[in-house]
Amino acid sequence: MAITNASVSGIASVPLLVAGLAALTSVYLIAIGIYRLYFHPLAKYPGPILNRVSSIPLSYKLLRGRLPFYVKQLHDIYGPVVRLTPTELSFNSEKSWKDIYGSRPGHQNFLKDPVHVGSIQTVPGVVTITMAGDVDHARQRRALSHAFSTKALLEQEYLIKNYVDVFRDKMNEFASSGQVCNIADWFSYTTFDIIGHLSLGEPFGCLTSSDLRFWVPVISESIKAGAIEQASRRLATTGSKLQQLFLKMFAPTELRDQRRKHLQYSREKIMRRIQQTGSNQHRDFLYYLMNQKDKDNLNQDEIIVNGALFIIAGSETTGSFMAGLFNHLLRPKNRDVFDKLVAEIRGAFKSDEEITYEELVKLPWLSAVLDEGLRIFPSAPIGFTRAVPDGGDSVDGNFLPAGTTVSTCMWAATHTEDNFKDPYEFRPERWLDRANATDKLGASNPFSLGPRGCIGRK
Structure with missing residues (x-):
């Protein structure tokens, strides 16, 4: 041819x-x-050239698990305001906390940014309290507030003490036998048992048995999967086919399966708890939700996803914080801090039975140690993204257009000398003088603040 x-x-x-x-x-x-x-x-606004033209550098650091330290490094170079991506700014000042997350007279609340994503597997048509829009968030928070009231928590104080006693006995066993243990794991088992019982009304038994210990790493993997999804949302419009493609590329099938498993395990336990009736029900978190006067507050699916959220939010964050706190307390250079803490506690109580929440909050050095631990080793060191509302608004004296993604990076705010003298030194005494001239204590907000602050901060 x-x-x-x-x-x-x-x-x-x-x-x-x-x-x-x-x-x-x-x-x-x-x-x-x-x-x-x-x-x-x-x-x-200043920032690396690549960050100013693309979301790829920030997404890469997020996927590598180095985001808060990377953002802190950028603040060290560029100052209190850094352009992280073409449409996103990070702040590290004390004032930015109130401007972004607080409620200001004459100002709209900043919106939950679409980039933000939770650790719970997405359920169509259902959102957790952390992911809900303003209207649904207010409705859910009203329903959940009863379960997190001081009265409700004091009703379960005995339960928490029981698990702490088991943890103490386990540590004594290791010490007596000279056996080495990974205390971070045992902190996780303890907090997992406590939050599981507080949330679902039944023991998980991780302190005494290995049967459910497989669930603890599932929680860590769920958090990792949430971070990966956030990276995909930074690279493409949330919900788009391209974003879903990135998610599949970045998150292995096994990792996404772990996220689904956590929701599945939580659903099974929550449904079993919901089926319990009678006047002798344990007054756990679900008790208050199931007995809410306004039945329209939370539906069953919302109870399930929030229950799954409680298990993650209450166990992993507390367990990792305890590991970080003791890491600092047991360092030789902080021996005086540890000795003073031991002396205060043993001087206040003659026996374990005397130790109660209402008495513990009266101990100033203990409170200062906890505040300093939360500053130097926050469980959530990232910046929780918000979107500037319609009409634009100001953050730390900078007027920003509507839709701008903003956040205050916890790690950057608590580890800069602009806010704290010797920020990497563990110094609880800085919290005993609320008017001290060397530290801006309001720059540390481990539970965030404002209407979306952590409901379990007590």
Whole structure:
């Protein structure tokens, strides 16, 4: 068959077409880069050039698990306001906390940013309290507030003490036998048992049996999966096919399965608890939800996803904090802090039976140690993203356009000398003088603040 001039011409035009498309793409990307660097509403804010034109650098650090330390490094270089991505700013000042997360007279509350994602597997049509919009968040918080009231928590104080006693006995066993243990694991088992019982009304038994210990790493993997999903949302519009493609690329099937397993295990236990009736029910968190006067407050699916959230939020964060706190307390250079803490506690109580929440909160050095531990080793060292509301608003004296993603990075705020003298030194005494001139204590908000602050902060 003869090859016609037309066919040869068509074949020859393919490389030209590809080259043309490549050239157009290059021009388009260069134009976007120039706009983001010089003409974008956030162009005046400092940051690395790549961050100012792309979300890739920040997403990479998030996937590597180094996000808070990376953001802290950028603040050290660029100052109190850093442009993390083309549309996102990070702050590290005391004032930015109140501006972003607090309620200010005459100002709208900042919105939950679509980039933010929780650790719980998404259930269509259902959201947890941490992921809900303002209206649903207020409704859910009203329903959950009874379960987290001081009265409700004091009713379960005996239960917490029982688990602490078991933990103490386990540590004594290890000490007596000279056996080495990973105390971080045992903190996790303890907090998992406590929050499981507080949430679902039944023991998980991790302190005494290995049967359910497999669930503890599942929680860690669920948190990791949530971080990976957030990275995918930074690279593509939330809910788009491209974002879902990135999620599948970054998160192995096994990791996504772990997230589903946590929700599945939680659902099974919660459904079993819901089926319990009678006047002798344990007054756990679910008791208050199932006996709410306004039945429209939380539906069954919302109870399930929030129950799954409680298990993660109450166990992993507390367990990791305890590990970090004791890491600092037991360092030789902090021996005086430890000795003073032991003396205060043993001087206040003659026996274990005397130790109660109401008496513990009266101990100033203990409170200072906990505050300093939460500052130097926060369980959530990241910045919780918010979106500037319609009409724009100001953060730390900077007026920002609507839709700008903003956050105060916990790690950056608590580890800068702009806010704390010798920020890497463990010094509880800084919390005993609330008017001290060297530290801006309001820059440490381990439970966040405002209407979306942690409901379990007590």
